[in-house]
Amino acid sequence: MTGLWVLVVALIVATGLGLWYQRVNGRIREAGVQDPQATRSSGLPQASDDDPPASIEADAPSAQAVALSEALDGRLGDRATMVQFSSAFCQPCRATRRILEEVSAMVPGVNHVELDAEENLDLVRELDIRRTPTVLFLDARGEIRKHASGQPRKADVIAALGDLMPDSGTPDFEI
Amino acid sequence: MSKMEPHVNAPVRPRPKVDPRGPRFGAAVTTVVLALALVLVGSTLGTVLIAWQTLVFALGALVGLQAQPYGWLFRVLVRPRLSPPAELEDAAPPRFAQAVGLVFAVVALVAALAGATVVATIAIAFALIAAFLNAVFAFCLGCEMYLMLARLRRS
Numbered sequence: 001m002t003g004l005w006v007l008v009v010a011l012i013v014a015t016g017l018g019l020w021y022q023r024v025n026g027r028i029r030e031a032g033v034q035d036p037q038a039t040r041s042s043g044l045p046q047a048s049d050d051d052p053p054a055s056i057e058a059d060a061p062s063a064q065a066v067a068l069s070e071a072l073d074g075r076l077g078d079r080a081t082m083v084q085f086s087s088a089f090c091q092p093c094r095a096t097r098r099i100l101e102e103v104s105a106m107v108p109g110v111n112h113v114e115l116d117a118e119e120n121l122d123l124v125r126e127l128d129i130r131r132t133p134t135v136l137f138l139d140a141r142g143e144i145r146k147h148a149s150g151q152p153r154k155a156d157v158i159a160a161l162g163d164l165m166p167d168s169g170t171p172d173f174e175i
Numbered sequence: 176m177s178k179m180e181p182h183v184n185a186p187v188r189p190r191p192k193v194d195p196r197g198p199r200f201g202a203a204v205t206t207v208v209l210a211l212a213l214v215l216v217g218s219t220l221g222t223v224l225i226a227w228q229t230l231v232f233a234l235g236a237l238v239g240l241q242a243q244p245y246g247w248l249f250r251v252l253v254r255p256r257l258s259p260p261a262e263l264e265d266a267a268p269p270r271f272a273q274a275v276g277l278v279f280a281v282v283a284l285v286a287a288l289a290g291a292t293v294v295a296t297i298a299i300a301f302a303l304i305a306a307f308l309n310a311v312f313a314f315c316l317g318c319e320m321y322l323m324l325a326r327l328r329r330s
Binding site: 001002003004006007009010011013014015017018021022025087088089090091094117118121124125129130131132 | 195210213214215216217221264265267268269271296300303304307308311312313314315317318319321322323325326
């Protein structure tokens with residue numbers, strides 16, 4: 001009976017997919033260095049704490065930061081910004097919005113901006129956003145430092161912001 | 176640098192709401208029906224099961240979740256035995272998922288009626304995987320595909 005075998009294989013595949021989805025969904029990852037011209041060949045370098053990416057110190061904002069700043073339209077947070085891409089057919093977008101709103105209300109200088117992916121399709125293509133919700137974590141300069149696709153956990157969001165703003169007391173860029 | 180202003184929300188439109196456990200229950204019933212259809216594919220009973228599931232998806236996608244038979248079953252038989260839902264959920268994503276299921280079910284039904292058992296088997300298997308992911312992992316495959324489809328559509 002072929003159908004029975006196909007059923008068994010389909011259930012195994014679905015279980016594998018589901019377990020993989022549970023592992024990666026909402027996990028906050030380091031974003032690569034943002035200047036595509038400079039770092040295209042080197043893949044996705046990890047931005048670690050003790051070795052800040054060169055583009056953060058450097059002069060000109062990346063193309064991605066420029067494209068984002070248009071969509072943000074002055075809503076960039078003083079210390080960090082969480083940009084959430086949402087769409088109409090998105091179940092976890094509402095829960096994600098609630099988590100990010102709570103965190104942005106709790107941490108001064110951090111903004112939460114929700115963008116409709118369909119109304120910003122050019123930006124979505126430029127940043128290669130594939131799912132909703134996708135959350136980008138921007139530093140004070142508007143550069144993408146971390147990203148998560150799927151609903152992130154609140155504790156992970158707070159930890160990610162902590163990484164973004166190491167000197168939480170007195171941000172060095174204000175002196 | 177902007178002032179510390181409150182975050183800005185996307186505009187919220189009023190939409191129909193559902194108990195999120197309803198679509199999950201429906202996905203579980205769909206998984207069982209499609210599993211039986213897969214085992215019986217090629218037989219008359221298999222085709223009847225696919226036809227039934229196609230009708231279910233069509234009602235959910237074209238009329239609305241309130242007209243979907245498994246949703247009705249949930250409201251009449253299951254929900255009275257449960258505590259009230261923690262919160263209601265937007266009906267648009269699960270309805271979109273019904274539309275994606277409908278596409279696979281129509282392909283399976285046409286193939287089964289035409290005697291193309293291999294095509295019918297593959298289409299049912301895909302629909303089954305999607306329904307299983309929704310029932311067990313609360314993962315809406317159709318919803319995940321939506322943005323990629325939107326990106327293709329208007330490029």
